[in-house]
Amino acid sequence: MPTAEDLFTKLRDHAAETSYLASASALLQWDQQTGMPSAGETFRADQLAYFSTLIHERTTSPEYGEMIDSLATSDLAKDKFSDEGSTIRVLKREYDRERKIPTAIVAELTRVESLAQQAWVACRKANDFKTFAPHLETIFRLKREVAAAIGYVHHPYDALLDEYEPELTTPEANRLLEGLRDALRPIVQAVVQSPNRAPVEILHRSYPIALQHQFGKHIASQMGFAFHGGRLDTTAHPFCETVGPGDIRLTTRYDEHLFGSGLYSILHEAGHGTYEQGLRSNWYGLPPGSACSLGVHESQSRLWENLVGRSRSFWTWCLPLAKAVFPDALHDVSAEQIFFAVNESKPSLIRVEADEVTYNLHIIIRTELEQELLDERLKVPDLPTAWNERYQKYLGITPTSDANGVLQDVHWSAGLIGYFPTYSLGNIYASCLFAAADKALGGLEAMFARGEFAPLLEWLRKNIHEQGQTRPAATLIENACQAKPTHEPLIEHLRTKYGALYDFA
């Protein structure tokens, strides 16, 4: 009879081997998006599918389940927030969840999502929601079955949300998002009614791409992203990929005449990247060395992108550096001007182009609609109308077509139901953390003006990164902030910053 310690060692070995495969899969995907020759596409797609299957088999096999179950009844599981205890708790939750979903549904979802994504690409191009609708109906029907199989307390959405934001319930998510929504709407209105205009022309001047790359790397590195353990490459849709401990890869895209696009993508991805670099590498591939949730991950990217990178004091420090690299474009620009330019706010139709104020309303619309679709308060054929009405109601604008309305995102066709709220949870968590760090460290903005980001990063390392997935997001944030997460610090931040820029109190 092996001891619990023996079993735990076996679990660690198993996880190490899984991490070798997962890391290879990550590199294959990174490469696919950054430099793979086009003729390699078909083989790579088959290869990635093989790796998915291989990894899935390793973490759903009965032998693996027995190991987890044995550990779950051992003394090692007693402290459920210890490294060992949280490992067992999280892996058991994941294993039980996976095993509850009938294989037939998993297989059908894979097939249906693949077809739905092809249909989505064509339908978005053709502005044809009607052809896409049956695919969406099938996906929501299957997701209802998944939720029923997994089980839930309050709402079928609980079971889906749990995949991305473990242990968060629908009522708790909605409480946070509805508070945010109601407080955001008057801010959006105040911005719209303001006569002030951001001097965005500055950002459309000529910023040579090679220099943007060099400059972005420098800023990310000053911010604390360690390039001896990472890279920065170019891609169509920016992402951050963890290839292994000590190998965290950022990607961005550049437009010579859109300065903010490349830089803020880099700061966003570097935010994700510093989180990955701050995880404990001795627990790589296991919960104590893994990110807590998608929401917490997004809190790190949004914190560095928006709360640091779009702050007034950041530009106090950064503008002289930027002028040295882009003298022609920036010689006549003041810190106050560029600060306003990168903080322009106005309601728009496309989520991924939305600013810091309006972004969360895009997310909240999607979250509300996907909950209504899931519990059938809303029928798929009525979705475009509901979408457009919600845009009018929350943002005061109506999409001119389904292509720039309900068909704009890949998520639903990819089966990602319950994923959207993690974006806004990230923004909420980011402001909670920033306010707590500001209080603990005293005057972050003054530090930024001197280019000092290390104290903030250290605070995040200790309170967030090094905690890994030892506890659920809400507990992690509460421990870090000594208060439960709420939307208030975010609203406070937006009111202060945008109140000053657009002259409202």
Next chain:
Amino acid sequence: MPTAEDLFTKLRDHAAETSYLASASALLQWDQQTGMPSAGETFRADQLAYFSTLIHERTTSPEYGEMIDSLATSDLAKDKFSDEGSTIRVLKREYDRERKIPTAIVAELTRVESLAQQAWVACRKANDFKTFAPHLETIFRLKREVAAAIGYVHHPYDALLDEYEPELTTPEANRLLEGLRDALRPIVQAVVQSPNRAPVEILHRSYPIALQHQFGKHIASQMGFAFHGGRLDTTAHPFCETVGPGDIRLTTRYDEHLFGSGLYSILHEAGHGTYEQGLRSNWYGLPPGSACSLGVHESQSRLWENLVGRSRSFWTWCLPLAKAVFPDALHDVSAEQIFFAVNESKPSLIRVEADEVTYNLHIIIRTELEQELLDERLKVPDLPTAWNERYQKYLGITPTSDANGVLQDVHWSAGLIGYFPTYSLGNIYASCLFAAADKALGGLEAMFARGEFAPLLEWLRKNIHEQGQTRPAATLIENACQAKPTHEPLIEHLRTKYGALYDFA
């Protein structure tokens, strides 16, 4: 009872899965050499070891062996040069070979080679053969055990050579190499005694690296390497890596003041690359879709590098293109001058820097010495003296230290015994193929002068690439050339080219 066809389908599925793993391992290695962040090193090394083990297990398991054995007695194996028959024949040879080597020896070799390589790096730096000697003794002792376990007809070297050049025997390899050696020595002497000097100063002018990269890609692409199925990157030690069908990656290195180094590395690796691109992708991962042997692989790289890229007519075509890219460096240079410059010949100590005439003598020295070490005619402590004497005898020069003598190559410390001759076999095969293609197509040089490389590539596609590993190298070359391989076409080529450059008949 499954039919042979069923079993063969199972074998193909098995090979496809193995190829997904092998391709991931190839990408991990390519990435390690081209762009991996330094902090990723330790994890990557462990990960690559895991992939090796995983792949090794897949192709040495008893179940796999039973499948191969069943197929070997089926009708599909009857025509041993058919696609199915050669698949079975080659895989059975490989399986049997692997199974004969005791696991304990494999494990000890892995351990010993790892230590030997570390020792080699340090000893080469310190010019300290004495400390390295015990490592080399252990490696040769273990290799003797490997050879004994595998079995051989003529010489223990047969069993080692077979890994790199399947089915070639030691007497046959020696017949080719000794013929070459004896014919080369008077050519080297004639070159040394000639008063003519190549105008190498041309190559040391300024060739900006970004332009070298662009130019090298263009030439490789004109030569027939298809970049929609490949890439070109920079590395410390150039190589060509097959990541998958449709994904063949070349690497090179550049020196602003050494024009030939980058360009000829590219042509060399692109030669390997066109071979990989010409293999039948429907047999990817199996012998009919794999390269025949290391010697044949090297024949393709050397053919494009030396017989095409260092020909007079290549420069007739290429110089105007080069002048357009490097006008400052090349404005006063004639085709005849650059042709001579890239064909400078003189005896030198370092193999990897050797020219087309002297290179094979470096290889022959190593091949002779490793055979003598293996059968204990030569003892390791006497190796440096033997090495230096052989250099004096064949090349007329004596190493000034062991660091630029016997310690210069990584091969022996890496356990690569029997690998060296494949370099010279490649040169021999290349000239046999070139002469046959020239005869079949009529006047290759006139085509090169017009930038026409497609007829030669087509001929190689049909006679070499598409044949894969359906037959052993000697048969493949004999079929292609309608004559058994000999050293004579290579000697004929060198005598003609260097006779003209250095004024001897």
